[in-house]
Amino acid sequence: MATIKDVAKMAGVTVTTVSRVLNNRGYISEKTRNKVAEAMKELQYQPNEIARSLYRQKSNIIGLIIPTVAHSFFGELASHIEYYAYECGYKILLCNSHLNRKKEKEYVEMLKRHKVDGILMGSHTLEIDEYLNLNLPIVTFDRQITNSIPFVSSDNFEGGRLAANLLIQKGCRKIAHISGNLSLNMLSNKRYEAFIIEVVANRVEHITVQTEVDVFDIPQNERLIYNMFKEYPDIDGVFTSDITAVQVIQACSRLNKRIPEDIKIIGYDDIQLASLIVPQLTTIRQPMAEMSKRAVELLIKQINGKEVLMENIFPVRLVERNTT
Amino acid sequence: MATIKDVAKMAGVTVTTVSRVLNNRGYISEKTRNKVAEAMKELQYQPNEIARSLYRQKSNIIGLIIPTVAHSFFGELASHIEYYAYECGYKILLCNSHLNRKKEKEYVEMLKRHKVDGILMGSHTLEIDEYLNLNLPIVTFDRQITNSIPFVSSDNFEGGRLAANLLIQKGCRKIAHISGNLSLNMLSNKRYEAFIIEVVANRVEHITVQTEVDVFDIPQNERLIYNMFKEYPDIDGVFTSDITAVQVIQACSRLNKRIPEDIKIIGYDDIQLASLIVPQLTTIRQPMAEMSKRAVELLIKQINGKEVLMENIFPVRLVERNTT
DNA sequence: TTGTATGCGTTATCAT
């Protein structure tokens, strides 16, 4: 690969001059500018971003830590994030933590060594101190670590309320909520809270189940759902995340429960899949594109030393389809 | 952030010595080794990988270009790739090309500037020359660009044969194949070839449809499927990729076609979703984990200047579920 | 308008 030196030599100038035309800084005569430009083209010169990063103390790379990009929700999230980041001149280093503490720690260390300019955390299994000691701009998804770290989330409480309410209004008398693992301290736990409040206020029977920590252990979730229906065969409403809802739909099919006649199901997220399957899933939509955009903005603002809003809660919307 | 200099100063030695303990190279006395180690711990020293990359002329980063990680197939692929790459000490820079020529070109240029050690291409919309001039280790998925660039794919021909055969055996008399855009020169076109051969040999009526270039334009695919069924309402078998198959299932539901009684559907890929939906999708399974592993291995071998196998075709397997 | 010298953080060569 040609370096700035080669270009300088070919153009008969010094590296300084080449650097100048490269960065459009300072005065240069048209003549030399052209000479240099020509040499660049001739040599197919590309500035070495590693060298630039070293000098500028800035890599223009953002670390993205999520459970796994194989999970539709995070796949879509990652796609949006990559899009906005790239628009802003940042690249994404992808890290799949599988919500494994050790892996997450390793990734964080790795990202620090690689001098990423900031980290977007969609997985957060570490201790609060570990995040605070990071000494690097962070933005989290769906978790408020401290009031000094900005987060992006949907209005989980309102979403939980909407979901529970819909099921109740539609006549469900025994509603199950399958949540993620509540010990993870995610803001999505607020769905749980709202769900309980609504269901209690309306004196509707309810049961709650937590999934294990790993988000995409399909067989485990299947067992969980199976056991739930075994223990409570008369459940007539389920509220859970979209992907889990798909599994619930399958379980219902196996158990010959008709949807929505015998049982109604509402998801959360509105991933693309929700409207792709049969029956189309009623769900609470979170605006993933906007949230992703905001997350990237928040991170970049921090990188540039600007003040940012700490709480970034986005409105959700009920999307009624065919499972309720 | 502490640098090697800070450590040296604190330990009362020079940077050379610190570098030595860092890399376990050359002789050092236990005493100084300990002093240095202590200083490192004290300062929470982390070597700067950017500086290392510059010196070593090696970034330990791999570029991954795919259509979009929001598409389940590529999401799963990316997840596997990231996993194996990380195991080998490589990180993944994520690029979603959306099969857009201009974007892909931009990403390739960006990756070159960032001095990635190699590129994994799951999207390839450029001209052959552009890949050859890249001057960088490449491995492609599902496309044979030239015989000098190794590729990984499943046995698309066999998969097409298996799929067509199953539908024929199950009694389908008018089979549709919805393929990706054949102009992209992908190896998946071999499914098409095999499909045609089988269907012609068995004198079964068939029709073929190509999707547009963008892989995940849902409304467009919906229209395509809708039009297909409008023009040929008597189609009783469909062979296409898993994600499109999901859309076909939905269309069938809308059109009151019973699966598998009125129409049988077989997918290709066996993404996780295939066994999650109702009805569970019969499909041709490609071993994505193994393929991803191989792709990473091929790339790293090339990076290390070793010879590699050019054709890496993996066996497929018919997984019969409930749509046939 | 252009050139010289220095430094970004690291590793390797060559001394000592």
Place this chain on the structure above:
DNA sequence: ATGATAACGCATACAA
């Protein structure tokens, strides 16, 4: 066993 120095490719302060 340890240190001084150059080099990786680039960008800036300062000279000329």
